[in-house]
Amino acid sequence: MNGVVIGGTRSGVGKTVATLTVVRALEAAGHTVQPAKAGPDFIDPSHHTAIVDSTRGSDGSGNHGRERPSRPSRTLDAWLEGIDGLRRNYARGDGDICVVEGVMGLYDGDRSSTAMVAEALDLPVVLVVNASAGMESVAATAVGFERYAAHADRDIDVAGIIAQRAHGGRHERGIREALPDDLAYFGRIPPQSDLEIPDRHLGLHMGDEAPIDSETLDEVATHVRTDRLLDVAREPPEADLADPEPAREKRIAVARDAAFRFAYPATMERLRARAEVVTFAPAAGEDVPRADGIYLPGGYPELHAAALADGPALATLRDRAAEGVPILGECGGMMALAESLTTVEDDTHEMAGVLPAEIEMCDRYQALDHVELHARESTLTANAGDRLRGHEFHYSDATVGADARFAFDVERGEGIDGDHDGLTEYRTLGTYAHVHPESTAFDRFVDAL
Numbered sequence: 001m002n003g004v005v006i007g008g009t010r011s012g013v014g015k016t017v018a019t020l021t022v023v024r025a026l027e028a029a030g031h032t033v034q035p036a037k038a039g040p041d042f043i044d045p046s047h048h049t050a051i052v053d054s055t056r057g058s059d060g061s062g063n064h065g066r067e068r069p070s071r072p073s074r075t076l077d078a079w080l081e082g083i084d085g086l087r088r089n090y091a092r093g094d095g096d097i098c099v100v101e102g103v104m105g106l107y108d109g110d111r112s113s114t115a116m117v118a119e120a121l122d123l124p125v126v127l128v129v130n131a132s133a134g135m136e137s138v139a140a141t142a143v144g145f146e147r148y149a150a151h152a153d154r155d156i157d158v159a160g161i162i163a164q165r166a167h168g169g170r171h172e173r174g175i176r177e178a179l180p181d182d183l184a185y186f187g188r189i190p191p192q193s194d195l196e197i198p199d200r201h202l203g204l205h206m207g208d209e210a211p212i213d214s215e216t217l218d219e220v221a222t223h224v225r226t227d228r229l230l231d232v233a234r235e236p237p238e239a240d241l242a243d244p245e246p247a248r249e250k251r252i253a254v255a256r257d258a259a260f261r262f263a264y265p266a267t268m269e270r271l272r273a274r275a276e277v278v279t280f281a282p283a284a285g286e287d288v289p290r291a292d293g294i295y296l297p298g299g300y301p302e303l304h305a306a307a308l309a310d311g312p313a314l315a316t317l318r319d320r321a322a323e324g325v326p327i328l329g330e331c332g333g334m335m336a337l338a339e340s341l342t343t344v345e346d347d348t349h350e351m352a353g354v355l356p357a358e359i360e361m362c363d364r365y366q367a368l369d370h371v372e373l374h375a376r377e378s379t380l381t382a383n384a385g386d387r388l389r390g391h392e393f394h395y396s397d398a399t400v401g402a403d404a405r406f407a408f409d410v411e412r413g414e415g416i417d418g419d420h421d422g423l424t425e426y427r428t429l430g431t432y433a434h435v436h437p438e439s440t441a442f443d444r445f446v447d448a449l
Helices: 015-028 043-052 078-091 114-121 136-151 170-178 214-221 226-232 265-274 301-310 313-322 332-337 441-447
Strands: 002-008 033-038 074-076 097-101 125-130 158-164 184-189 251-255 276-280 293-296 327-330 340-342 348-350 357-361 367-375 387-394 396-400 406-412 420-425 428-431
Touching (some): 002 114, 015 125, 015 226, 033 043, 033 114, 170 184, 293 313, 293 332, 313 327
Parallel strands (some): 002 125, 033 074, 033 097, 158 184, 327 428
Antiparallel strands (some): 357 396
């Protein structure tokens, strides 16, 4: 599958809008597009999936996880997955062309920058440049980003630009004519207020909550040169796609609703490849189905704390934990397994009470980084002595009890208390870290059932 990477000069330059526009333009030209995202983000991929697939639901869009999108956006992160894992995840996509949205500025990030992802996949970079107040300077910016690759020791090909917030006519001609011959002009995104994605709780709106109007995207997509994009698109190096070994007669219950929506598509694929997966919607009042193991992904339990407290699922989780059923909670999942959750409005709700922690929401984020954990003991996602890579992004703070037991020492990141992560009780594990299946954490989880 050929592909291109949509990189940016900086965060906030409009990579997401440019990516959605390119996807729309390629689909209008008759192509099946596989979207992807560089970095560990969950929000931008929701917009990608909403654009390419009308049957979105299993990513927590409010349909209680009953339907699965056929082409969910893939997560491509060299730190979470390793180079081989990143290539495998890309190769498992479904389409004739892949459009990869970058993270931050092209070269930003010490663990998995957009440039690192482009280099690992040997894909050309289409640079999104803010053209609102320039013409020749837009070209100069692109030339600088192209030449900086050698200085940064990155073997990447900056193939050309998309001019963000560019008018037509003289403005567009001036940008196009100022570009040197080795940098292509792939089109423009006009300066329209209805192309902006508004801020929301913990970041941007999810794709199903505030999608950009389809007719607007269709109109903007006419300004994209799909012929030139297709000319430069390339296929990455071949990846080893060995199938995971199935686990016989194991059943995993996965929370999938508005409160628990942050699970990578590759995670769900890996779990379904190795076991029977049944989803449930705790925030909608559904109880936990009988299963050999339970997975609670991250999400927004704080926005649904009252519904969770009033429903049957938390009490059932408490009972299942006491029975010794393996339960894995990541970030929001860990919060639901704690004793209580206090919102920014200072409302406190009783949670499952499995893990000895009280959770309080804060006005600003408490952690945002790639993380590396060292397993102090064997646990659901790692053997003793293993190192596990992931990422953390949360606005909550956890106050743990004096009897708290941790499974991991934190070697990079914040974890739960600055030094440790992985609260354990019974056969339950709760972490602030989100991990990818290429880390082998979910294989270990299935093996522990």
